[in-house]
Amino acid sequence: MSIRFIPVTQINDPLTIALGLSGGSATGKTYSALLVARGMAQEMVGKSGAPIGYVDTENKRALHYKEAFPEMMHFDFAATNEAGEVVGFGPERWIEVIDAAEAAELPVLIMDSFSHAWEGVGGVLDLHAQVLDRLVRDKEAQNARYNNTSPVDPAKYSQLAWAEVKPRYRRLIDRIVRAKTNIIICTRAKPVMQAGFGAKAKNARPTKTRREDVPWDPASDGDLMFEMTAMVILDPSAPGCPVHQIKVADQFKGLFDPRRPMGEYTGAAMAKWARGQSEAQEQKAIMDGARDKAREGTEAFTAWWNSDDGKAVRPVVRPIMDEIQALCRVADEVATISDDVPFGRPDEDYGETFTGEADRG
Structure with a gap:
């Protein structure tokens, strides 16, 4: 063959x-x-x-x-x-x-x-x-x-x-x-x-x-x-x-x-x-852009949504708003986690503070 x-x-x-x-x-x-x-x-x-x-x-x-x-x-x-x-x-x-x-x-x-x-x-x-x-x-x-x-x-x-x-x-x-x-x-x-x-x-x-x-x-x-x-x-x-x-x-x-x-x-x-004659690929790119903006959090997405760029593509993005909302929610939660806290949980969950070198055994 x-x-x-x-x-x-x-x-x-x-x-x-x-x-x-x-x-x-x-x-x-x-x-x-x-x-x-x-x-x-x-x-x-x-x-x-x-x-x-x-x-x-x-x-x-x-x-x-x-x-x-x-x-x-x-x-x-x-x-x-x-x-x-x-x-x-x-x-x-x-x-x-x-x-x-x-x-x-x-x-x-x-x-x-x-x-x-x-x-x-x-x-x-x-x-x-x-x-x-x-x-x-x-x-x-x-x-x-x-x-x-x-x-x-x-x-x-x-x-x-x-x-x-x-x-x-x-x-x-x-x-x-x-x-x-x-x-x-x-x-x-x-x-x-x-x-x-x-x-x-x-x-x-x-x-x-x-x-x-x-x-x-x-x-x-x-x-x-x-x-x-x-x-x-x-x-x-x-x-x-x-x-x-x-x-x-x-x-x-x-x-x-x-x-x-x-x-x-x-x-x-x-x-x-x-037949390759639709605007589907362009619309997908717009949806992906909206997803990227949602990953920055609710505040960033809302600002974009109300901007001239966001207003121009609202009809394309509306069908995925449930997904957008979920992405914003996750981004907002991540933003509240301190970089000093391992695994995104408060120190008290572990009983003692994770100190790095001393805990590596």
Whole structure:
């Protein structure tokens, strides 16, 4: 294999976008995906009416919007084939769909609901259960041959089953990431059981991918959301609004306003970024500059915020104000610590004063 490193100045191909939208019922996933896809497709193709590919696993639900989106290219992705045989939603079928979308040169493809790839018939969880059942039966048969009457514990074979199934799913995720068309993935989300009430409520069962401030669990692999260009969770309290922003890079933070529904402008702006024609890099530099100023403390940041320079970039910085506030708070706390106090704690915490040479032993 010949390996060649190419100067980035010679790479002019547009990037592709993988946008993840998750949410419960009545959060506006389908309509929002179509609006974003329309803006994305029109920007990519350069004209209105650009085609939108739509993979529909939900009994043709997307066709409820066919009059509003006549440019939709619909595919009814059912669990059965034309002969009525159950074929399910296995990873390989989704890869075929992406291959077909690229062959048709569709500028954007919506996959709704991609949760079927995880928890549907023939999806990853179903495949894991099938493999686990086979491994247990094989072990039971082996025990029978040797007159071993010990019961077989399925839990001991779960990881072996995952080792057989997960590579198939990872190939699908890799196909999504490397797709030559833009992809919008819609997944269902389920409410997380809460502990406590009101302002003190928090998620009762933490996981490695679940944030305490997000009371929804996407019905998908936990790692999928971090493979997306951007990933947001919609909430019934504000349909179409990216309320819970799981993964949003600086170049998109101004687009995803939790108080404003996503629309064609969202897709168009993301497409401009993908084509290298947006002001995203300049906006990121402004945000980084604001972060640097916040690291100087609240007083310094406030002075900058009220200066002509700060006023000129306020719209760009506002989406990260929670982060700015946290940085200011840390800087203010650090400023109160004396350089003469080791580890930032008063001498009395140690029982005696740290004197340097005498304490080195």
